[in-house]
Amino acid sequence: MGKVKILAEDIVTLISAGEVIENPSSIVKELIENSLDAGADMIDIAINEGGIRSIAISDNGSGILREDCSICLQRHSTSKISTREDIDQISTYGFRGEALASIAAVADIRIITQTEEEVTGSQIIARFGEIPKVTETSRPQGTTVEVTDLFKNIPARRKHLSDARVESQRIQEVVMKQAAILPEIGFRLKRDGNTIIDCPPNQVAGDRIASLWGIDIARSLVDVDYSYGNIRITGFVARPPVSRGNRSREYFSILKRPITDERLSRALETAYSTTLMKGQYPICALDISMELSKVDVNVHPTKREVRILDIERVGDAVKVAVRRAFGVTDIIEETSMQSSLDETTDIERKIKSGETSEVESQFHHKGQITAAPLIEQSLLMPSGDDDDGGEVDFLGGVFKILGQMHNLYILLESEEGLLIVDQHAAHERVLYEQLRTEVTQGRVAVQELLQPFILSLSPKDAEQIVELSETLENIGFTITSFGGNEVSISTLPEILGRVASETELLTLVDRILDLGHTEAADTFMDNLVKVTACHSAVRSGQSLNTDEIRDIIIELSTTKSKFNCCHGRPSMIRIRKEDIDRSVGRMGADAISRYKARHGLK
Numbered sequence: 001m002g003k004v005k006i007l008a009e010d011i012v013t014l015i016s017a018g019e020v021i022e023n024p025s026s027i028v029k030e031l032i033e034n035s036l037d038a039g040a041d042m043i044d045i046a047i048n049e050g051g052i053r054s055i056a057i058s059d060n061g062s063g064i065l066r067e068d069c070s071i072c073l074q075r076h077s078t079s080k081i082s083t084r085e086d087i088d089q090i091s092t093y094g095f096r097g098e099a100l101a102s103i104a105a106v107a108d109i110r111i112i113t114q115t116e117e118e119v120t121g122s123q124i125i126a127r128f129g130e131i132p133k134v135t136e137t138s139r140p141q142g143t144t145v146e147v148t149d150l151f152k153n154i155p156a157r158r159k160h161l162s163d164a165r166v167e168s169q170r171i172q173e174v175v176m177k178q179a180a181i182l183p184e185i186g187f188r189l190k191r192d193g194n195t196i197i198d199c200p201p202n203q204v205a206g207d208r209i210a211s212l213w214g215i216d217i218a219r220s221l222v223d224v225d226y227s228y229g230n231i232r233i234t235g236f237v238a239r240p241p242v243s244r245g246n247r248s249r250e251y252f253s254i255l256k257r258p259i260t261d262e263r264l265s266r267a268l269e270t271a272y273s274t275t276l277m278k279g280q281y282p283i284c285a286l287d288i289s290m291e292l293s294k295v296d297v298n299v300h301p302t303k304r305e306v307r308i309l310d311i312e313r314v315g316d317a318v319k320v321a322v323r324r325a326f327g328v329t330d331i332i333e334e335t336s337m338q339s340s341l342d343e344t345t346d347i348e349r350k351i352k353s354g355e356t357s358e359v360e361s362q363f364h365h366k367g368q369i370t371a372a373p374l375i376e377q378s379l380l381m382p383s384g385d386d387d388d389g390g391e392v393d394f395l396g397g398v399f400k401i402l403g404q405m406h407n408l409y410i411l412l413e414s415e416e417g418l419l420i421v422d423q424h425a426a427h428e429r430v431l432y433e434q435l436r437t438e439v440t441q442g443r444v445a446v447q448e449l450l451q452p453f454i455l456s457l458s459p460k461d462a463e464q465i466v467e468l469s470e471t472l473e474n475i476g477f478t479i480t481s482f483g484g485n486e487v488s489i490s491t492l493p494e495i496l497g498r499v500a501s502e503t504e505l506l507t508l509v510d511r512i513l514d515l516g517h518t519e520a521a522d523t524f525m526d527n528l529v530k531v532t533a534c535h536s537a538v539r540s541g542q543s544l545n546t547d548e549i550r551d552i553i554i555e556l557s558t559t560k561s562k563f564n565c566c567h568g569r570p571s572m573i574r575i576r577k578e579d580i581d582r583s584v585g586r587m588g589a590d591a592i593s594r595y596k597a598r599h600g601l602k
């Protein structure tokens, strides 16, 4: 007896409806899910021209019985659920019986399949708009589904597809996400004849991630395994500073289903707290297991989102799981960092709610709220050995170098008061203007590396960065493919050469790839110069001696836009002595002489 049935009308109405096929990657996702539901442990995917020309997925799963062949392409035909109750406990990826029907509605399909119980296999050919034909054929047990000429007869939708490269990358992401969660299943992806993902079945989880994300990220990964009541979080997180410039490596899955969920991302990012630079995002592959009945997968037609009862608790579990994975020391570091942050926000809150004196709110209006309270807390920590600290000419005056605060701000004293300079923003501005000029004049100072950096990236990133190599050459990078996922970097812009490390370059590559080089060439180049300057500049948290401070200030004084960093944020603030005097109730020289007179002091 056949296994596939058409769902009853009343059940169909309970299923979230909507378009399943948005682009080639949605087809790949649906077909992979079908193979997994069929119990396959090896899934081979081959795509051509971004999957628009063709997609072929072969598995070694159960196969489809001959009598099911003619109905499995119909809408709402499924072997996976049949009753209302089934919908509350969906343990398979598929359940809507719509994928094959939706694909057949927008492309040509050929399925070749063989079950264990039948002697001959079946071939189904469904041409766009025609009744499917089923014939005999043979193959080893399993199923191959070929989809060709997507949206051939729907030009309006075909027009909305991106170019083959972008569609290929989407497919690659889909395969990578699924492969990351299921190390026991083998995945192979061929793109236009070249194998770009090759993961054998039954891999150890760590090896699987390494083959997908590259060895460098894999080296920084920490195991996560944490239970919180019935919720268990398992997988990996990357130890900072290894990170990405966007959320694309935040892999979450629930009950081994890849999902994206803003709240989980936020919980994860909170766990990292201040350990990542601004604009950097964590890298993780975390699976959440919990009772099936607390998860509703029937909320989004493409199953990209699921509804989780108790999402708050799951978010908390993610947070604790990640913090624990980083170990006790990280927790202490983190909480102390967090509490110092909290103090600032507390002050900010007071100011906002009017609990502070007028003077403090004046500071607030001038955007100086953190400066004043922090000084009150005597958190000034001048660095450098000598007492007088040295002097520097700047902005038409002479400033005494007091030192640094929190290894973050340079403190300069003048007659007028205090100048607080953001060390990173200032240095970044210097390097940006320098490199910008060098690029415009076509004479970028380049540093040849005796030993090139070899970076292992994900296959997708490796390909993309090599594609950009010609443009990158203009700013001093020589990047070539080193075979497989590896690229070699043999020259760097000189300003970067001074500080470059492997980790640094990996982050830089990420940021470059995030720039999206589809924008105008000169904007791209300007952004490239910005990220390069940013990576070459002294960091927040780096301690500087007086000479280094002086050098930065002298260089800054020669720049055109010294008051802003290259992203437009202010790079310095001024606090007038008068304002400090007033805020502590000191009325200046007159007040002192009145006081002395009253008390008969000289």
Ligand code: ADP
Residues within 6 Å of the ligand: 003, 004, 030, 034, 035, 037, 038, 059, 061, 062, 063, 064, 072, 077, 078, 079, 080, 093, 094, 095, 096, 097, 098, 099, 100, 101, 142, 143
């Ligand atoms: P669903 O997965 O929601 O059941 P689909 O349209 O994706 O709906 O598939 C319809 C049916 O075809 C499935 O229920 C399954 O019985 C059968 N099928 C599809 N792909 C495969 C496969 N690769 N191996 C075995 N059976 C398959």
Ligand code: MG
Residues within 6 Å of the ligand: 030, 033, 034, 093, 094, 095, 097, 099, 100
């Ligand atoms: Mg399906």
